[in-house]
Amino acid sequence: MSLVTLRVNGQSHEVDIEPGTPLLYVLRNDLNLSGPRFGCGLAQCGACTVIVDGVAIRSCVTPAASVSGEITTLEGLSRDGQLDPVQQAWIAEQVPQCGYCQNGQIMTARALLDSNPNPTDAEIREGMQGVLCRCMTYYRIQKAIKRASRETAAASFRDGDTPASEGAKA
Amino acid sequence: MSDKLILPRAVEAAIRSVNPATTRRDFLKSSGALVLTLSAGAAPVGKALAQAAAAGPYTDPDYLELDTWIVIHPDNTATFYVGKTDGGQGTGTAFRQMMCDELDIAYDNAKLVMGTTDITPDQGGSGGSDGIERDGWPMRRTAAEARRVLLELASERLDTPVTGLTARDATISVTADPSRSVTYAELIGGRRFDIALSGDNINQTTGIAKVKPVQDLRVIGQSIPRYDIPGKVEGTNSWAVDVKLPGMVHARNVKPPIAGATLRSIDESSVSDMPGFVAVVNRRNYVAVVCEREEQAIDAARQLVVDWTPPAEAPFPASDDLFDYIRDTAPTSVSDTDDAGDPDTAFARAARVVEAEFEVPYQGHTAIGPAHALADPSDGQMTIYSNDMKSYGLRNGVAAFLDMPRDRVRVVYMDGPQMYGRTAADDVGFEAAFLAKELGRPVRVQWMRDEETAWDTKGPAYTFKMRGAIDGDGRMSALEYDARAIDYNHVNYNEPDTVLIAQLMGIRRENPDPGEAKIPQTQYAIPNRKMAASVISLPLAWETPLRTGNLRDPDGPQVTFAYESFVDEMAAAAGADPVEFRLDMIERSDEDPRLRRARSLATVRAAAEHYGWDSRPSPNPRMLEGGGPIATGRGIAFTHRNGTVVATIAEVEVNRETGGIWVKRLVCAHDCGLVVNPLGLTQTVECGMLHGLSRALWEEVQFDAEKVTSVDWATHPSLRHADTPESVEVVIVNGDPNPDRPDLPHYGAGEASHKPMIAAVANAVHDATGVRLRRVPFRRERVLEALRAYS
């Protein structure tokens, strides 16, 4: 066992774990976060997705000890009691069925919009291609991503300055 | 962070926080013989009192007591307790709407609790898309009865006859003088109704009150957003995977590497030095490894050295040989037949005869989150935290399996991944309970991805052989239908002698389930018929990963693919437009003309009209024009599922160079009677269609002669974002011959739109290319092969 320090959702945590322990189990079982979920353990489905320094990664195949950056989980997306625009769009479009996969969908969509605030339909399909939903909510997910993109653009236009991507990360 | 820790106490506090200070059982014990009789219709609850004296901790809520279903709180809100579960189809929201409407309380002032066996009455959990169609009725009637009782209490309090009172938003006022009013809370808040209900079974539960006519409904029919969605989006929802218990350990199964192998020996020393090791548990061919931490259990289960003896005989043919096997094997039983008229004469007189075969492989549930459960054996009881859609069955099955009294076992139902039938949530619940009892500690079990994909129950594989006659008038005069499904020893829900752990332990029931193969509902006028469906068995019937169990509309997608493809083929043979051909056969059918026929016609017409269907035969005569690789076509399929009627039109683009199919547009006309929540219905219909699309394009269980080889998302592909149609349109139809009737029933959704999807895609591909796809799924290589064979 060895001590590993993780920065998660703005807080520091020290955990005593075997070096190879995948980040997923540390987040879920040591830090009691429930956003990232086990789906395959093989980097194939996206259910375990978290954002590290703006990039969506698969925590099921990422050793916790290898992560030095700031980790954001689904629980950490909201800012000052305000849901992230992606989460707001998800509720407005009534996306989930069972909801089990939606952590991966939302986190991947957030990272996608951070790198490309105004994606085309084809870019959404491509950017989300690796995140599976067995309830088949894809149609509403794609609508929600477009809505989040639109509404973020409208909000930053109203605010007059910050581009959407920086606003979301701030 | 600690407030996110999901302890069962927090779970139960959340469930019970809406309850009065005392639980029902405590109330019964302390209240002695005190029984309020509020009206002529109320009977004493003596039976419940007698039971309470002898009760263990987890007795069954009595569905014949109004208090079991509805509690009015001192703050003038209400909680409803129903015996259902919601896998994300929005039934919880719909049930709450139904009960609010009958009770006359605002939607926001009520809560709904579902599916926990000692708190909510046993309505069987979910299954068969019958939640709204069947189970909504006792909910409506009990809520109506509560309203009736409240009106009587108010009548006394306000000294006004009930006919002079108005109930609205949990307040009853004198109609002629609204300033005189009393709230539900003032009448009964925090106290019991003590009203007995009647009904021979829970589905018939009723009081004296009648439900409202449709014209008086205010909450039903509204597109209220689902109450469970914000928590699922914000990360604040409590899932069955999240529950943590002090002292809990983690288990992983080790399955036989070859189906039918028997365990020779286990080398426990191969893992006993691993960090966190707790135990290897073994009974005959059931093996599990238990460790303190989850990742330790995963590693240890992978490393455990187990010696297996392969079976003497191959357990099954390889999937490549499966359909030949089905055709060449003698059936174990004939499960369904339909004979009418004189098919031989009709064929002899036919203007055209068409013959066709179709094949559908095994398809699986393959839940996105592998099966999981946590079992707590504390205090000699057993509590299982599970997302099993049939929590009551899990409770009863586990009690029988562990030989525990039922009232010492309960299931706390919580959210989890999709539940479209008999999933491995059943199996893993038994495994967790068994291991918890063995170790005397709370045990959490979750299956691994390959285990879930290989060993979860499957929808049966089918072959179909059909022959049809077109008469001189261009009508379908005869049909021969011969279907065969591998479904022997079909695994039902939560049976203590068929769950996987029981099988692996060597438990065998004397009479395995004979299984079922289906013939289609005769929704069309086909006067001469000879139809039969038979069941086939594999060499290995037990301890096999190829075990069949209900998967979303268990035989519907397979049978409807073959039947509606063949009807399309007959339309093409007759040179008729596929929609008109169907409408003509519906019009002449002997279905109940007032109801089913009218609704069928309305639904097919609504789909065609909304799509903008132009009348012409298939395939598209202009399909070869243009010369580019993309061919476009449209196809329709129509079916019933219980009381619901559905017609789906798919528009496809087929790439003739790659064999790729993109379903660009989907239109579904859907008549499920009275719609409780149009938004929730639309979402569920969309997802039912896309799940059907996934089965049409991608899903297939593959195996060699030893084991399943499609074990993850690479080897077992599923629909993805890129496959998503550009447009998915749901048209809500009310085709009732008397659409405004006050007792318009509410039928189900969820499975209906799933059922015709494969057929609609196949028919559209035929329209686009002239090629009839006869083998599911329509993966590129197969489509390309069919295109090449055609040209």
Ligand code: FES
């Ligand atoms: S659980 Fe990590 S990608 Fe599936």
Ligand code: FES
């Ligand atoms: S919402 Fe159920 S798996 Fe995506």
